[in-house]
Amino acid sequence: MAHGQTAPGIVSGRLSSDEIAQNFSDLHPAYEPHEAAVAADRCYFCYDAPCQVACPTDIDIPMFIRQIQAGNPEGAAQTILNQNILGGMCARVCPTETLCEEACVRETAEGKPVEIGRLQRYATDTVMAAGIHPFERAAPTGKSVAVVGAGPAGLACAHRLAMLGHDVVIHEARGKSGGLNEFGIAAYKTTDNFAEAEVDWLLKIGGITIETGSALGQGITLDGLRESHDAVFLSIGLTGVNALRAAGEDKAGVRDAVEFIAELRQAGDLSALPVGRNVVVIGGGMTAVDAAVQSKLLGAENVTIAYRRDRDAMGASRFEQDLATSKGVKIMFNVQPVAVHGNGAAAEIELEYTSGSGGDLTGTGETVRLPADQVFKAIGQTLEGAPEGLALDGRKIAVTGPGRTSVAGIWAGGDCAAGGDDLTVTAVAEGRDAAMDIHASLSA
CATH class of the missing domain: 3.50.50.60 (FAD/NAD(P)-binding domain)
Known part of the structure; x- marks a missing residue:
């Protein structure tokens, strides 16, 4: 059956x-502008910002909340998206109650934190609804990078690389991009096909091609990708089931x-x-x-x-x-x-x-x-199809620094890589940081 x-x-x-x-x-309905202004007024704009320290992507939270308070949600979105290009989804699904909001001074003093997640959603939704993509692609570098997996880590890596002028080809095994954002998160947390809309918005940077139905061992090989591209980023997720x-x-x-x-x-x-x-x-x-x-x-x-x-x-x-x-x-x-x-x-x-x-x-x-x-x-997933030749750390791909694997020219991030929490926001940070390291390597 x-x-x-x-x-x-x-x-x-x-x-x-x-x-x-x-x-x-919607689990957490979007703020109206006046609600966002009231929520932003509760922020103390702490100098040492414990909320920012608790954010895996290091968003300048006091800054973006001050920008909302000043009536500039577009500027707030820029501050968020500079660090977390999937800030819209993370605002919906990130466990803010155990990260930034738990560290909020208002939470410590009153047991009621500033609603950072909903404020972040307000800012990012504003720019997406307006069709604004606040990033411009740098002059083409002539370099190309293959990204395997169109989940949060792969998308974040691809966007940063494209923004820096590199050409990116994403190979995605499924027929649709988004990874766990599209397939693995409760529907009441991401209504109105938001995951798909966010991917479409992200691709406006240009320079990114997505090939769906394309997976390692199914038409492409790691050796083949290394030969045809200047670098490879693996974000293949976890597909095995315990x-x-x-x-x-x-x-x-x-x-x-x-x-x-x-x-x-x-x-x-x-x-x-x-x-x-x-x-x-x-x-x-x-x-x-x-x-x-x-x-x-x-x-x-x-x-x-x-x-x-x-x-x-x-x-x-x-x-x-x-x-x-x-x-x-x-x-x-x-x-x-x-x-x-x-x-x-x-x-x-x-x-x-x-x-x-x-x-x-x-x-x-x-x-x-x-x-x-x-x-x-729901007892956890395991890595299946790890490419041969890559060192493993336990049951995941071993990485050092910003996602470097044991093989030169290959990086990895997201759930398939060892270390870090299996969270969307962590995957975004790993993809972004790997992209910066790839860029540095290609520019050397």
Whole structure:
């Protein structure tokens, strides 16, 4: 059964189109101009700016907020986009509550930070809505760079290189650009096809060609790219899926959460998307929360996130956890899957309670069964198809400095590269910094 969608209990049409539209409306509605002005007035414009220190892309946050306060959102956008060309998406999906906003002095003093993420969105949305691309391409250098993967790292790298005058060809395995921004983030965080619109806007810099349906091992090779280009940047992401290592995980109704989210993001009619009545998501990161919340929004009656460690170890932020519970999702801690039961298709999942001490996780032998006609695996992804000849650090591509791999002329960044957090904003920073290093190398 494809994806378990024909399994009993997994059906479409649990909610009407109107209910679906309401459920998947914008999580953080955009500011009106007067709202942005009021929010900007709360900023203390700190000299040492702990918010900026906490930003992986080092955006001058006090500066752009002051520009909004002064009625200059276009200038604010320039300040943001200088550091983070995908500032519009990051404003929507970045875990600001654990980065810049957590460091905000207002948060420390009052428990209510300046809403930096929404202010950033206000500024970047303003320039995009006006069709403004505030960057000009430098004179052509005659150099060309191949970028493999059109996700956040690849796009950020390509834009910076193009802006510096290099020609860039992006090879993207899927039929559409954007990477996780397009395929891997909850639909209620990025409404109105924003990811696609942002890519179209980014390409206005010129000098970037995207070839979709093009992947390493499928028409192109790393050696071939090295021969035909002056440098190569790898941002191939993580496409492998960890196994549950639980009996019955091959039953219909058990599938990868990332695959489910991608299908949901590309669906033309969400009311036609099948979802179970009783859904259990295994994992504790953002993907687990996105899969669980969206299952609930599609009409699943009972949705549970089952995480093997305690709350403090959970990868998803407390904000994301609270968001899930506010939508009716139950979160179980210290449980791990033992078996999926059912006659051909999932009907129940058996979970074992765990005990963690000194970092070690052990099963207690005590188990509980939950009804589950749909089980999503959100337990992390692995690197598949790493080019031969590149040194690895653990299970990712080893890099030094701004993305240099063990092979001269090849850089890497984003989720496929070792180090850093698997966040859109981190990927953007890595792509941008690798581009600057590539530029320096090509200009030497």
